[in-house]
Amino acid sequence: MGCCKKIFMHCLDDIKYNSGVIASFVCKSVVAENLLGDMTSFDVTWGSKPATGKAFVRKRKKTESLDDGTPKKSFKLSDAKSGKQGKINLVRKEIKTAESENTKGAKKSFGMKPSGTESKKTFIDSNLNENVSQTLIKRKQKKDKQAAKLNTAEPEQITSKKNESHSLFNVFHKNVRVKTNPRGKSVVEQVFSDSQKFGDLEIHKYIMSNLAKIGFTTLTNVQEKSIPVVLKGDNVLIRSQTGSGKTLAYAVPILDALQSITPRLQRSDGVQAIIIVPTRELAMQTHELFGKINTFQWIVVGHLCGGENRNTEKNRLRKGVHILIATPGRLLDHMLHTNAFKTDNVRCLVLDEADQLLDMGFKKDIMRIVQEIDSKHTSYNPMNLLKSSHKKFGEETENIEDETEIASTETQPLRDPKSKKRQTILLSATLTKGIAELADFTMKGHTYIDASDEFTSNFSHDVMIIPNTVQQKFVITHVKHRLFTLSAMLLSLTKKCSKMFVFMGTSAMVDFHYELFTNFLAKMPVNRGKMKSGDVLVLEGMEDESDDEEEILDVEFFKLHGSMEHSARKEVFKGFREVKKGILLCTDVVARGIDVPTADCIVQYNGPLKIEDYLHRVGRTGRAGKSGFSYIFLTHEEQDFVAMMEEHKVYLKQEDADSHLTELSVVMEEEDTQKAAIALQKHYENAISNSKDLHKMACVAYCSWSRFYNTFSSKLRKIFDFKQVNLGHYVTSFGLKETPTHVAKIVRGQVAKTEPQKLNRKLATHEDEEKKQRQPQKKKVKSVSLSTSEFSSGLPFKKKRKKKLDI
Numbered sequence: 001m002g003c004c005k006k007i008f009m010h011c012l013d014d015i016k017y018n019s020g021v022i023a024s025f026v027c028k029s030v031v032a033e034n035l036l037g038d039m040t041s042f043d044v045t046w047g048s049k050p051a052t053g054k055a056f057v058r059k060r061k062k063t064e065s066l067d068d069g070t071p072k073k074s075f076k077l078s079d080a081k082s083g084k085q086g087k088i089n090l091v092r093k094e095i096k097t098a099e100s101e102n103t104k105g106a107k108k109s110f111g112m113k114p115s116g117t118e119s120k121k122t123f124i125d126s127n128l129n130e131n132v133s134q135t136l137i138k139r140k141q142k143k144d145k146q147a148a149k150l151n152t153a154e155p156e157q158i159t160s161k162k163n164e165s166h167s168l169f170n171v172f173h174k175n176v177r178v179k180t181n182p183r184g185k186s187v188v189e190q191v192f193s194d195s196q197k198f199g200d201l202e203i204h205k206y207i208m209s210n211l212a213k214i215g216f217t218t219l220t221n222v223q224e225k226s227i228p229v230v231l232k233g234d235n236v237l238i239r240s241q242t243g244s245g246k247t248l249a250y251a252v253p254i255l256d257a258l259q260s261i262t263p264r265l266q267r268s269d270g271v272q273a274i275i276i277v278p279t280r281e282l283a284m285q286t287h288e289l290f291g292k293i294n295t296f297q298w299i300v301v302g303h304l305c306g307g308e309n310r311n312t313e314k315n316r317l318r319k320g321v322h323i324l325i326a327t328p329g330r331l332l333d334h335m336l337h338t339n340a341f342k343t344d345n346v347r348c349l350v351l352d353e354a355d356q357l358l359d360m361g362f363k364k365d366i367m368r369i370v371q372e373i374d375s376k377h378t379s380y381n382p383m384n385l386l387k388s389s390h391k392k393f394g395e396e397t398e399n400i401e402d403e404t405e406i407a408s409t410e411t412q413p414l415r416d417p418k419s420k421k422r423q424t425i426l427l428s429a430t431l432t433k434g435i436a437e438l439a440d441f442t443m444k445g446h447t448y449i450d451a452s453d454e455f456t457s458n459f460s461h462d463v464m465i466i467p468n469t470v471q472q473k474f475v476i477t478h479v480k481h482r483l484f485t486l487s488a489m490l491l492s493l494t495k496k497c498s499k500m501f502v503f504m505g506t507s508a509m510v511d512f513h514y515e516l517f518t519n520f521l522a523k524m525p526v527n528r529g530k531m532k533s534g535d536v537l538v539l540e541g542m543e544d545e546s547d548d549e550e551e552i553l554d555v556e557f558f559k560l561h562g563s564m565e566h567s568a569r570k571e572v573f574k575g576f577r578e579v580k581k582g583i584l585l586c587t588d589v590v591a592r593g594i595d596v597p598t599a600d601c602i603v604q605y606n607g608p609l610k611i612e613d614y615l616h617r618v619g620r621t622g623r624a625g626k627s628g629f630s631y632i633f634l635t636h637e638e639q640d641f642v643a644m645m646e647e648h649k650v651y652l653k654q655e656d657a658d659s660h661l662t663e664l665s666v667v668m669e670e671e672d673t674q675k676a677a678i679a680l681q682k683h684y685e686n687a688i689s690n691s692k693d694l695h696k697m698a699c700v701a702y703c704s705w706s707r708f709y710n711t712f713s714s715k716l717r718k719i720f721d722f723k724q725v726n727l728g729h730y731v732t733s734f735g736l737k738e739t740p741t742h743v744a745k746i747v748r749g750q751v752a753k754t755e756p757q758k759l760n761r762k763l764a765t766h767e768d769e770e771k772k773q774r775q776p777q778k779k780k781v782k783s784v785s786l787s788t789s790e791f792s793s794g795l796p797f798k799k800k801r802k803k804k805l806d807i
């Protein structure tokens, strides 16, 4: 027995690093130890050929093999991906002769010679027949004894014993240490300029005093470098790290130019400057900032964004707006369909978060918007623009000036209402080839401004610059532990942080976790005294408002994603910014540009779909020189992410999940952290299975996750590899007890949640066929839509532009 246990541990390690090398060991030890349900995936023999891909052991076989007391020599397997059935035959299966340290160790513990040509077959045969059958008989005897004991015990004790055999126990293995580079030096970008003040700029004194009122006196580095250039009227492409104050770099010069126009602008003069931002929240935020620095009552700032009432916006445009902040879809919609919206006087175009605009597939919309604006300007020459856009990435921009008219003039076009020129400003925290192309299309020659002194001339650098005031950490968890580890982290981090963004892959994941945490984690009573690791938790009781309960989480939960109603999104965004202590569960919809100055912690529960997304998510903290923390959840299979980030000069430190799990001991009133964690998992699982709605949400969330996990960018796919994941473990991380296939069926509406799982394939198939014959064929209805339009433009739906996730 001891040997088997040892082998299991060896095997587990090997599976982690060396998947498939020692399948036979795994199976054998599994039989002996009754650990089948907890195995990670491994390669098996598929008939006579080795299986491609991964196979997952059917959990139910574990019970069958042990219940009848006879050793099973074969197991049925099903391929999670293809659904193909297979069989692993332990007697016939041969041990592969991998010579890794672990396999040698494992073989030794079975009394075998480390390199095993002669021991290949005999090992399994003899051991299976002797050791395993004995083992199983002993186990059965032990089980019977335990059962007898339990029968005489108090009911409370019984549940406690039952809980101890929760499958999570078996995978509670040591923390994995990931090799990091402690000496790695990231590129540091100074946020504030050394000395320059807003007072040193040639801008209107009212703007200066308004800036001083909100506490801005010293210029940030990017503001120091770019405001004078923008004031001059040049086209610019600006790159600087997140939270460095890029918005003011264009807001101040635009406002200063418009206030200087004499005679004063009238509403009938129409739109003078358009600022395009990717999301509604960013549109609102930018609008707010303009509101703070604009005291010139005759200058009107307005915004247009998807989700708002179109007629209200039409009226707004009809009345007259000078500075228009808009999301691209809705802006184009009005350009094409609102007669009152004239673009003849537009002399400044800003593309903020330019890389996100491209990522979200707005390139065509932006090109169309640019064409619409320029078609009203005499200097517009699309052929020249096209020629210039074929220029190589990173090539100096000066040579284009020969071919096309330069926008740059002695005066800023905005200051001269008669000017037929357009100044363009592109801003981003990351630079990609796409941005270079966009710059070439939208601008006739431009100045490149990089806030980092290291990269003033080198445009196409791979280095990612993240504020050095943010401590970046990663946590390695077993997939099955994700849910309770996240809960523990929320509990512990709220003690030291006031506002937290928790990024998740999909809207459905956000919905589910929000529901779970607000109803259960946030209402976790500290002094209830009932919640021991062995308890079966009375879930309805959790909502009882008894006097002696107090909430352990002194923090408000929020959720924000692209599938929410516009009004709800608006409210949440406002609420989160105003609240003193809060946790925002969100998707990447708020990953860029959003400014919550007091946000001091970022948790990435799912990896970023693109490398740049990591930077933008982390960038929600550490704004304007403030300090912050950032954590990313990684599984054992995803640990190479750390090395990949190091290639981009981003160095993450490992933090043990255990340091957070101790929090659960307090909540669950259980000294042993592992038991407390399991109790919480059980608590969640029971809550989910007892509530139809929550269960459905969990199923939908799981399915949306599986779609999400299939969409990583090609570079990241080798790390976040869907083929490597154990779907069964992920199901557990959503607090579900069903198999992945069953969950998928529930989501598709093929089975009701209450329907028992099909334990016996033959019987189940038979029953199914009978049912089919009895029931008339129903038309298939897609019960849950997993893909939703993220940033609805309001335009009639034409053709799907790009495969979008429900973020």
Ligand SMILES: Nc1ncnc2c1ncn2[C@@H]1O[C@H](COP(=O)(O)OP(=O)(O)OP(=O)(O)O)[C@@H](O)[C@H]1O
Pocket (backbone or CB within 6 Å): 215, 216, 217, 218, 219, 220, 223, 240, 241, 242, 243, 244, 245, 246, 247, 248, 428, 429, 592, 593, 594, 595, 597, 619, 623, 624
């Ligand atoms: N000169 C300044 N002094 C102090 N704080 C400033 C200054 N300029 C901007 N800030 C503050 O810095 C924060 C970040 O500004 P902003 O949102 O413009 O950054 P950003 O570079 O656009 O970030 P991101 O790339 O994430 O969009 C804001 O809270 C803003 O109020």
